[in-house]
Amino acid sequence: MxxxxxxxxxxxxxxxxxxxxxxxxxxxxxxxxxxxxxxxxxxxxxxxxxxxxxxxxxxxxxxxxxxxxxxxxxxxxxxxxxxxxxxxxxxxxxxxxxxxxxxxxxPESIKSQLLGCGFMDKALLNxxxxxxxxxxxxxxxxxxxxxxxxxxxxxxxxxxxxxxxxxxxxxxxxxxxxxxxxxxxxxxxxxSGKNSPVSMWKKYGFACKCIVAYSIPFSFNIGNQELSISCSGQLGLDPKEKANFSIVGDTLSIKSLPVGCLSNGLPQQNFKSILSSVGLSVDVANRLFPKIREVNIKVRHYLIDSLQEPGFGAKAELYKALMYEIELIENVSNG
CATH class of the missing domain: 2.170.270 (Beta-clip-like)
Structure with a gap:
């Protein structure tokens, strides 16, 4: 026809x-x-x-x-x-x-990195x-x-x-x-409303410039504070999810945390807001956010190095997505 x-x-x-x-x-x-x-x-x-x-x-x-x-x-x-x-x-x-x-x-080593970063899930990788x-x-x-x-x-x-x-x-x-x-x-x-370069690649197969990039999973102790902080590394919140963070035992658990953004002050202000809502000081936020930012930049550079070259097709789009995310994270100030 x-x-x-x-x-x-x-x-x-x-x-x-x-x-x-x-x-x-x-x-x-x-x-x-x-x-x-x-x-x-x-x-x-x-x-x-x-x-x-x-x-x-x-x-x-x-x-x-x-x-x-x-x-x-x-x-x-x-x-x-x-x-x-x-x-x-x-x-x-x-x-x-x-x-x-x-x-x-x-390669399995790269699959493990993508899985550990929360960039892919087992079902899709296999x-x-x-x-x-x-x-x-x-x-x-x-x-x-x-x-x-x-x-x-x-x-x-x-x-x-x-x-x-x-x-x-x-x-x-x-x-x-x-x-x-x-x-x-x-x-x-x-x-989609809360897309990031990696989430767009995962869902649609192409890389594009976005407004925000999300943190990988992490866990930090807060020195002499009773609470520790962890992030599960979700690439944005599902619309059905009402709460982004909660206290679980002695841990402040955050589901999804913007760590890169075109607005260079938004991620750290968001992080400060989360911490202050559970009684943690701005000083704690100012001390931790640079570490979170550095870890996120390093892991993306490590993935790019593991890919070795941009290649073509889906590999090239993943390479670009990671580069776009690094740009967003580096755009964010530490203070």
Whole structure:
């Protein structure tokens, strides 16, 4: 079935979607969405009726299909399956497979470093690039959260990421691109609210400049203080998590700690705020933060040295992500 982007958009609109003033072309980030008329606003809205639950996507003989299509009309089903098979065979499967192949063949010493830093988890590091795992990776790179479910949103998912763009909008009607003023620039949105260069590489397979970098796991004693401080090294908090730190026994346990940022004063001010909330002085924070900063810079340099060279593909993107994180951490002052 041959169909161009404009035909796809026409069917999308016929099925209830909104696709105003958009075209598909290549830009600095590869294939992306651009305005047709630079004097008008653009908008994409994938309606609730066209959202596919993550668990309803299957693959057979290298073709994506919807497992239970009872909620869709025949035309909706055909559109959705064609749309994702087009993305799959158009390079999406190759990108996902190459990422999984790279992480599965990383030397064990580097795997241990990535695991110890909290940059990767065992399940992902040990993933084999078979058809089903490649499909899972392909889908995971494209899902959004809607009414508590992870879903795929057609057409909208062609919009590329920028850490400095507004986030997508979730409404009762569906998933929308953020409202922006008319421009000749590519339409972009922020994929996730608290992304870091390494977390973007882990989730999406590419490196990009971000606003913040998070600390690796650490544990420090506080001299003559009764408390010690530990960090579990999460790459940001899950939206469902309400508390970022707690006292566990004689340890102040922090889940996720910004250690690098475009705002050079924010990480240490955040650290001071956490410590002061449990009665620890600014002096303790000022003494510890430089150590945390130094450990985080060293471990990233060590990983870069272990990679030996930038390489290409997923390895090159990991290399860049680590460099971006070092830049963010070095931007932060100690005092």
């Amino acid at each position: 041959e169909i161009n982007f404009q035909n796809l958009v026409e069917i999308f609109v016929e099925l209830g979607g909104i696709a105003e003033n958009i075209c598909l072309r290549k830009g600095e980030l590869g294939r992306g969405i651009f305005p047709v008329d630079t004097s008008r606003r653009t908008k994409i809205m994938t309606p609730k009726s066209l959202l596919i639950n993550l668990n309803q996507v299957g693959i057979c003989h290298d073709e994506i299909y919807i497992k239970d299509a009872s909620q869709f009309s025949a035309k909706e089903k055909n559109f959705l399956e064609f749309n994702y098979n087009h993305a799959w065979s158009g390079g999406g499967n190759i990108c996902s497979a190459e990422f999984l192949k790279y992480v599965s063949t990383i 993933s084999c690039p078979d058809e089903n795992r490649v499909l899972k990776r392909f889908v995971d790179e494209r899902v959004v959260s809607f009414e508590g479910n992870s879903v795929l949103a057609s057409i909208w998912d062609l919009v590329n990421h920028s850490s400095f763009a507004p986030p997508l909008r979730i409404t009762s009607y569906g998933v929308e691109t953020p409202p922006i003023e008319p421009s000749s620039e590519e339409i972009l949105h922020k994929y």
